[in-house]
Amino acid sequence: DTEVTQTPKHLVMGMTNKKSLKCEQHMGHRAMYWYKQKAKKPPELMFVYSYEKLSINESVPSRFSPECPNSSLLNLHLHALQPEDSALYLCASSREAGETYEQYFGPGTRLTVT
Amino acid sequence: GNSVTQMEGPVTLSEEAFLTINCTYTATGYPSLFWYVQYPGEGLQLLLKATKADDKGSNKGFEATYRKETTSFHLEKGSVQVSDSAVYFCALSANAGKSTFGDGTTLTVKP
Numbered sequence: 001d002t003e004v005t006q007t008p009k010h011l012v013m014g015m016t017n018k019k020s021l022k023c024e025q026h027m028g029h030r031a032m033y034w035y036k037q038k039a040k041k042p043p044e045l046m047f048v049y050s051y052e053k054l055s056i057n058e059s060v061p062s063r064f065s066p067e068c069p070n071s072s073l074l075n076l077h078l079h080a081l082q083p084e085d086s087a088l089y090l091c092a093s094s095r096e097a098g099e100t101y102e103q104y105f106g107p108g109t110r111l112t113v114t
Numbered sequence: 115g116n117s118v119t120q121m122e123g124p125v126t127l128s129e130e131a132f133l134t135i136n137c138t139y140t141a142t143g144y145p146s147l148f149w150y151v152q153y154p155g156e157g158l159q160l161l162l163k164a165t166k167a168d169d170k171g172s173n174k175g176f177e178a179t180y181r182k183e184t185t186s187f188h189l190e191k192g193s194v195q196v197s198d199s200a201v202y203f204c205a206l207s208a209n210a211g212k213s214t215f216g217d218g219t220t221l222t223v224k225p
Contacts (some may be wrong), residue, residue: 004157020220031116031211040218041218042203042216042218043203043215045212045213048210048211054211055211056211056212092158092159097210097211098209098210098211099145099146099209100207101207101211102163103158103160103211103213104160105150105158105159106157107155107156108156108157
């Protein structure tokens with residue numbers, strides 16, 4: 001199984017809502033990532049978890065809160081978002097957080113903030 | 115810091131044409147290099163990779179060679195198909211899983 005799954009596929013939320021994005025992998029990977037991708041742009045790294053510990057936070061606003069409950073699951077909690085946060089949110093995983101390991105991406109959650 | 119520069123798109127080719135998408139990079143240390151492909155409405159998929167100088171990555175008829183002397187990792191395919199139409203991203207990974215992506219090149223192949 002080389003699949004990374006993400007739910008939901010689409011999410012529309014108001015600026016006062018609280019919602020969560022979920023990501024799951026069963027490849028035994030010990031590194032997991034959140035990216036934000038705007039239309040016609042490359043993915044921008046938000047967070048990296050290595051062995052369930054947050055190892056990289058790319059100065060992401062606190063309205064985005066990641067959580068890694070176990071080695072297979074990654075959540076992104078959203079609160080008080082702005083319209084400019086509307087984007088495709090991609091989850092990825094890799095065997096470890098090292099330079100030689102390719103990342104496996106999920107299909108993404110298309111988020112619209114109204 | 116690290117950076118990746120990709121050939122600007124979009125690129126439009128006829129079926130069976132030869133494809134080259136240029137990619138050059140700037141990095142400290144010894145990065146690994148990757149090509150990812152993104153089809154409409156999907157996440158990125160690894161196309162090929164190379165982890166050290168002079169390595170050649172290949173997959174599905176696509177090839178790229180890690181050239182340290184020219185800091186390049188150009189993607190090539192001898193004969194493109196309509197199904198190759200997608201956005202292609204060159205990327206490098208230098209430490210702790212932190213990847214740097216190029217801006218992406220949109221390829222359209224016409225029958």
